[in-house]
Amino acid sequence: MTFQEILKTLQDKLGADVVQPTTDLAGDPFATLPAEKLPEVLNFVKDDPRLQMDCLSNLTGVDAPPDHLDVVYHLFSYPLRHSFVLKVRIPKANPKVPTAEKIYPTANWQEREAYDLLGVVFDGHPDLRRIMLPEDWLGHPLRKDYKEEQEYRGITTTRPSLLYPEQ
């Protein structure tokens, strides 16, 4: 199925105002939906015989300055060989998304990575810890407003330049 056909299937199920497409940019089109609809939509696209999206190929977060975060779901169907991009936009003040871990087990680690690097909180995740960075790290580095600390446990994070010592 093409993007438009999948979009129509989703809109028929949930209502046209719930799933908002963005198709005017370069590259891949995507659809945006509210966070609370996410488990319902993921269950639907996974089980519906027309869609059969059994694979969550990629899950990641994106900063949307100034005060939002996007969580992106790249879905793929092995039986039907089509894909679809879903986005959820959440406020930085309350960055909560329902977990997809129950529906796609692979989301477990990918959500931990999005939590670690962007600070997205996945509601209902069984083991939401940092995965890449040490547990006592401050901040979420992939946010655009992230400021690097001057030191980590007494180790400086910057080095004087050997070539240009005055800098």
Added chain:
Amino acid sequence: MAIHNQEMLLNMGPQHPSTHGVIRFVVKSDGEVMSEAIPDVGYLHRSIEKIGEICDYNGFMPYTDRADYLSAMNANQGYAMVVEKLLKLEIPRRAEYLRVIAAEFNRIISHILALGALAMDVGAATPFVHALKEREKVNDLMEALCGQRLTYNYVRIGGVSYDMPPGFTERSLAFLDNFEPLMDEFDRLVGENKIFIERCANVGTISRQDAIAYNLVGPNLRASGVDFDLRRDMPYSVYPELKFQVQVGRGERGSVGDSYDRFIVRVREIMQSMKILRQCFAQIPEGEVLGDIPKTMKVPKGEAYVRTESSRGDMGYYLISDGTDHAFRLRIRTGSFTSMSIIPKISQGMMIADLITLIASLDVVAPEIDR
């Protein structure tokens, strides 16, 4: 004296000789039988995705080498393709062929290293040395092609950096003629060895459902019986013009999706890569290798997700551009990361010694997990 019979916590790594890089496992075990092995990753995190937001588009190419240093050509190709997709750039056909030649050579040496390491981890040291010996010969070819032996930085946005040097085709074909019988011998020596079969068959069996649910990719997915290869099923570059068979695990020595299947699928993929290479050398057209591209490129606003079949399977680049000369967000989705995430589930009830086989047969590369 009281006998303690509670669960034992065992720390494996981060510098264990057979964890293939810097990975740590916390093993919960009752004697030799594990109840769970919990991977602890992140020791090699170099924030490549953050660097991608700082560098300009051309400047990021060398970093993709470091994302997966055993399969740098494939990583290069995926990144170039995602930028070209947003730019709607056509690249010269000779460059497409050169990319495929480089990528398939890279697949051969990445797979043979994985096979040698698997054999070494289950106790046979010699095959690893043979694997390294053959890998050196391909490294020589790569050095002739692009000047580097490991981190190639060969692919450019819009083409490749250099054409083949004189005599490259002959040298490559001579290597393939020599390597083909050697690979066959390697397969018979290792793959039909009774001890190797008993260490691998029925160990770490991953079902078809689990493989898809945990998003395993590439040879690991195919070993579990899923007949899917991006090169054939979502073709890119010049793969539609090349003939090859997709190899699927059939449970020849045990059950479908066990460590032996992952071994034999890789052996056969090497054979297929050699077939692809011979076709490429026969079909490669003359012409330019680098299209006309601006020095500082402005990529139009939008986003793209491109998946390519790397040595460890589906490597996805997700690029968001805000219309400037550097990426707004660049996400690299790698096969090793998802392979690691299935280990807590598969390791339940396994022997500690078999965990080594499982890690080696999944062919995880630590820098690719952590990026």
